[in-house]
Amino acid sequence: MKVKLDCIPCFQRQALEASRFVTKNINLQEKILRRVITELGAMDWTGTPPEMAHIVHHIVKQECKVNDPYKDIKKQYDDIALSLYPEMKGMVNNSVDPLLTAVRLAIAGNIIDFGASSQFDLNETIPNVLEKEFAINDFDKLLETLGRSKVLLYLADNTGEIVFDKILLETILNKYKIGKILFGVKGAPIINDAMLEDAEYVGINKLPGVEFIKIGIDVPNTGLERNSPEFYNLLSSSDIVISKGQGNYEALSKHSDIFFLLMAKCPVIADDLNAKIGDIIFKRT
Amino acid sequence: MKVKLDCIPCFQRQALEASRFVTKNINLQEKILRRVITELGAMDWTGTPPEMAHIVHHIVKQECKVNDPYKDIKKQYDDIALSLYPEMKGMVNNSVDPLLTAVRLAIAGNIIDFGASSQFDLNETIPNVLEKEFAINDFDKLLETLGRSKVLLYLADNTGEIVFDKILLETILNKYKIGKILFGVKGAPIINDAMLEDAEYVGINKLPGVEFIKIGIDVPNTGLERNSPEFYNLLSSSDIVISKGQGNYEALSKHSDIFFLLMAKCPVIADDLNAKIGDIIFKRT
Numbered sequence: 001m002k003v004k005l006d007c008i009p010c011f012q013r014q015a016l017e018a019s020r021f022v023t024k025n026i027n028l029q030e031k032i033l034r035r036v037i038t039e040l041g042a043m044d045w046t047g048t049p050p051e052m053a054h055i056v057h058h059i060v061k062q063e064c065k066v067n068d069p070y071k072d073i074k075k076q077y078d079d080i081a082l083s084l085y086p087e088m089k090g091m092v093n094n095s096v097d098p099l100l101t102a103v104r105l106a107i108a109g110n111i112i113d114f115g116a117s118s119q120f121d122l123n124e125t126i127p128n129v130l131e132k133e134f135a136i137n138d139f140d141k142l143l144e145t146l147g148r149s150k151v152l153l154y155l156a157d158n159t160g161e162i163v164f165d166k167i168l169l170e171t172i173l174n175k176y177k178i179g180k181i182l183f184g185v186k187g188a189p190i191i192n193d194a195m196l197e198d199a200e201y202v203g204i205n206k207l208p209g210v211e212f213i214k215i216g217i218d219v220p221n222t223g224l225e226r227n228s229p230e231f232y233n234l235l236s237s238s239d240i241v242i243s244k245g246q247g248n249y250e251a252l253s254k255h256s257d258i259f260f261l262l263m264a265k266c267p268v269i270a271d272d273l274n275a276k277i278g279d280i281i282f283k284r285t
Numbered sequence: 286m287k288v289k290l291d292c293i294p295c296f297q298r299q300a301l302e303a304s305r306f307v308t309k310n311i312n313l314q315e316k317i318l319r320r321v322i323t324e325l326g327a328m329d330w331t332g333t334p335p336e337m338a339h340i341v342h343h344i345v346k347q348e349c350k351v352n353d354p355y356k357d358i359k360k361q362y363d364d365i366a367l368s369l370y371p372e373m374k375g376m377v378n379n380s381v382d383p384l385l386t387a388v389r390l391a392i393a394g395n396i397i398d399f400g401a402s403s404q405f406d407l408n409e410t411i412p413n414v415l416e417k418e419f420a421i422n423d424f425d426k427l428l429e430t431l432g433r434s435k436v437l438l439y440l441a442d443n444t445g446e447i448v449f450d451k452i453l454l455e456t457i458l459n460k461y462k463i464g465k466i467l468f469g470v471k472g473a474p475i476i477n478d479a480m481l482e483d484a485e486y487v488g489i490n491k492l493p494g495v496e497f498i499k500i501g502i503d504v505p506n507t508g509l510e511r512n513s514p515e516f517y518n519l520l521s522s523s524d525i526v527i528s529k530g531q532g533n534y535e536a537l538s539k540h541s542d543i544f545f546l547l548m549a550k551c552p553v554i555a556d557d558l559n560a561k562i563g564d565i566i567f568k569r570t
Contacts, residue, residue, distance in 0.1 A: 005301055005314055006298070006301065012294035013291070013294045030290060038326055040322065267404060276404075
């Protein structure tokens with residue numbers, strides 16, 4: 001997906017929210033916002049959202065002199081999600097369809113997205129998503145594909161959310177003979193996306209057969225870019241690909257045979273999916 | 286309230302949404318957004334939200350060569366709300382507390398706010414607001430004040446929403462001896478705010494004792510500005526003032542003895558009220 005006009009104000013909101021995680025100085029926040037506006041105004045709007053997000057977040061990092069404005073909030077949401085883990089495991093184990101419940105929870109966890117908005121309520125979202133009707137539901141295709149898969153590529157999205165992903169993976173491993181899980185995390189800080197340290201912190205490294213893949217953030221040497229030939233090889237050599245969240249959908253929606261699990265949280269993504277904001281999506285391309 | 290940094294990207298979103306009501310031409314939409322960005326970037330950010338909104342919406346009107354980008358959608362929401370009128374009257378009449386139900390409906394109607402977002406679901410909002418707990422609830426003060434009031438100043442907000450206001454006013458007139466209702470509408474088009482023609486279209490002119498007041502939109506000769514001495518006189522000469530929506534709250538929150546009925550729909554207003562987005566507010570200052 002290319003950037004849409006709606007993304008332009010949204011990047012500014014993101015920059016403002018990011019700067020507030022680092023500084024209470026309103027003059028500095030205004031300086032950052034003005035610089036973001038100036039740079040966006042001078043730019044062609046023909047890139048992808050991740051490319052432009054990188055430029056915008058680079059301004060915040062530079063002006064605030066920090067490498068990772070979301071560092072504290074990322075840890076905080078890993079901890080919040082870990083504290084919910086026992087209760088969520090109970091929900092899955094007591095469910096008549098544990099895999100479907102785990103899928104729903106993994107989508108609920110996708111609300112923890114500071115790219116889309118810092119205004120969300122995880123505790124309200126979980127019960128809602130457990131009941132809500134899917135706007136797109138390819139769950140039956142998941143069952144069929146899992147039954148004949150050995151290698152699972154799982155593209156993670158955000159911190160905190162990866163605890164929900166862990167539950168989904170544990171539920172899959174309980175029932176299906178997956179020999180290898182390739183778990184994709186970001187290779188450098190971008191918004192509140194999960195990195196290797198988060199995955200290890202919440203114990204994804206303890207899952208049998210797991211290996212980590214670093215995904216690039218449109219900056220050289222940060223990992224495997226989602227539009228690189230090496231990444232395409234990875235897609236085609238995996239038996240099943242599960243992709244979490246809006247960012248991965250933006251980057252990969254044109255590829256076939258990917259299971260996209262996400263909550264639609266912005267008008268651009270909702271529109272592309274012919275869905276509404278707040279809709280829950282389980283779409284196999 | 287002064288403009289906050291959050292308002293800057295929000296104005297751009299508004300401009301983009303407004304332009305889409307008038308043109309499908311993406312190049313023109315981009316031109317408008319770029320001009321809004323340039324003008325906002327060159328401006329001091331020290332005005333009030335209505336002042337800056339006027340500048341931004343003026344760009345849309347000028348570039349699209351229309352006086353009222355929201356003309357069609359305003360009519361559409363007046364019609365939608367009118368079609369809901371019989372059902373809502375039934376809810377009020379069958380309620381154990383008709384006035385409280387009418388107040389809740391009037392707040393639900395405040396979701397029809399294209400300034401806050403064009404992404405809302407009126408049919409979902411109505412039952413939610415009927416059940417939802419108030420974040421601030423000064424309803425008991427309303428009863429007390431209505432009991433000793435003859436002149437009611439009612440500051441309306443949006444089209445469609447004014448049908449909900451009409452029900453609230455009818456419910457008040459049923460029980461209390463209000464001799465005169467001063468119903469404030471905007472004196473010129475701004476976003477989807479209700480004007481005299483809307484109030485007449487939905488039949489507010491049929492309410493006994495009603496008179497209309499045109500409220501200015503920060504442009505000369507559009508009506509009584511909310512920061513003018515004449516307006517202050519109006520406030521102090523009314524026995525009770527009911528104010529709908531975020532815009533009136535932004536303009537008047539520093540005044541005492543006003544009943545503010547609104548749904549918090551943006552982080553700036555929510556923060557000012559110490560509430561969350563989506564919260565319902567019945568606050569007497």
